[in-house]
Amino acid sequence: MSEHNENLEEKEEMTQSTTENGEMTMDDMLDAYPPLEVGDTVQAEILAIEDNQAIVGIKDRGVEGVIPYKELAAKPFDEVTEIVNVGDVVDVVVIKQIKDKENGSYLLSKRRVDAKAVWEEIQEKYDNEEYIEAPVKDVVKGGLVVDVGVRGFVPASMVEAFFVEDFSEYKGKTMKFKIIELEPSENRLILSHKAIALAEKAAKSVELMAEISEGDIIEGTVARLTNFGAFIDLGGVDGLVHISQIAHEHIKSPGDVLTIGEKVKVKVLSVDVEKGRVSLSIKDTLPGPWESIEEKAPIGSVHTGTVKRLTSFGAFVEIFPGVEGLVHISQISHQHIATPHEVLEEGQEIEVKVLDVKPEENRLSLSIKALQEKTNDTPVKEKTIEKYEASEDDDSKFTLGDLLGDQLKELQDQDEE
Template structure:
């Protein structure tokens, strides 16, 4: 019986594992000392160890019970031997380092697969941000956003997505980029928007920036260009004369080139044209105020509305005989005219100045001597149109 007991004790002694620095072991939490360290029994070794608060977690915690409680079984690594005579244990142990090793392995796997990680910003330091990815990660200032940021204070406490740029576990180096995530998201949005834009679409956007040659309109991820000639029906010298950054505008898509990421837009195509409802704005018989824009050999072109010019034929300038319009009118002169004919389809208006002037006696006498053309052979708007076309050809 005694021999059997001795064999059993020997077996038990031999089954007890030897604990060495660097060993991965399991420990059962036996007690918690003032919430600042955990006393554990190393399973299979018959010895105890201490896990200080700072070695319990990769995160900053204030109490041991935030992480473990009595009875918990936890994975640990042996940091050092404290001596057999230590009251609270023979070994210094760390749970944090075991967790960190696992985290590094997971991060390395994410890096290989090109996965993004999420982590909160814990510190703002010179040169960038410090984040807690289970291990310490650093985001250089140039990798925070795709635009310049002068003050990073608002980032503290925020949880952001990051691309892993560089990883070296042996040196505890983890470099992350939030800018890469932002750029990738914007590119995805841009491609989706471009795939859903077609020629002729009418969209709403905001003026993003102005240049000498036009305005760039944000369509929700893609900027399209409104050339200065497409801003209004009237002449525009500078885009800033009629538009302001931030203005919401309607635009018509003139062309889309997804492969070049170019979208040509027009604002004026969404606006009523100057000739829209011209027969209501300038009905026959109405009197309008206009400005002489051009003088030709056969008459004067008078702008009666922005972008709308009508022709006063030389025969309608004065009751007196004149050889050229220059005898009675000057470019830039403001005058009143009467509407004789309106042809919206051809965008033509026939006007008269003399119809608003009182005839003098000698002019009446001269007209009495004048042989009127037979009915149907007098001056018509067709004569005006032909005369203008001939002038343009010259």
């Protein structure tokens, strides 16, 4: 390139000298300039702006050219004067020679020269693994169009580290991008913001995990719900709250009590820095179901509960979330029953009366029959007495107390209650 310039200078000096002596023709002068070829990059001075295009004089070539509107710049503009003005000297590339020389001998492009410089800069950043920052020009089907001096494209899957349903809010937004792929000859530039978001999250995760420890109570945001628990965003780290640690009471699905985006307090159960795992609990930050149970369920109070379990010796009834009390088989009915299954079923709602409270043992004694009127007592007594009066000569000699047995005891218990 330097030899070419030296030869050009020599030709110019020779031309000037010969002209002064009157020995060189106009054709000779034109022959002194090196020919212009398609693809040559030259300097041009803006001579005039007409019909939204620039008329230029190609320096050191003695010819004129024209830069069409679409070849002035890669970025959008309304007026030519936003890009060039009369007197400006710009670099242009020769696109082709114009046969009709009314507006200049050559068709030129400033945009392509600028784009070449941009591609070189992008290539350098790519080689150095640097990020680029640019505005989102448009939202199209499949992703985002970015203006970095040349057209860049961000596929939808590379916009964020999370699912985005509507990309309209990204238009006009300036963002950082990692260069994924570039091919200047095909005008192909693929970018990713997701790669940056993931890298930043990973760095923040390491930093945050070094700060939190077992037993800490912190605030987080419900990020995701699964059938086995909820992932809580702690500000760069996602911790898992297992379904058994969401509430004191049994729940079928995390979605029954939590919603995505909800702010929650959690207790750190464990931190595994090597695996990047944090185990959390929500229920450990909540008041226990048995807390102040003597105030919520004092002796003699009546509650509506749900039969949770049936056993051979009674029924467990839940009167508050996470609080179950036992209705002993003797407290289910005034009538004699062999098993609780005869009169109760799981899931049934019933009213119960509190007989005893032992908060230190998390135990409640409940009764169903205490809220029911006793029926058919008199006929039972009469039949029993009549039967054994008719057998007065029986050697067994049963007393009235022997005959009535548990019935008298049951009446006595009822009076005590």
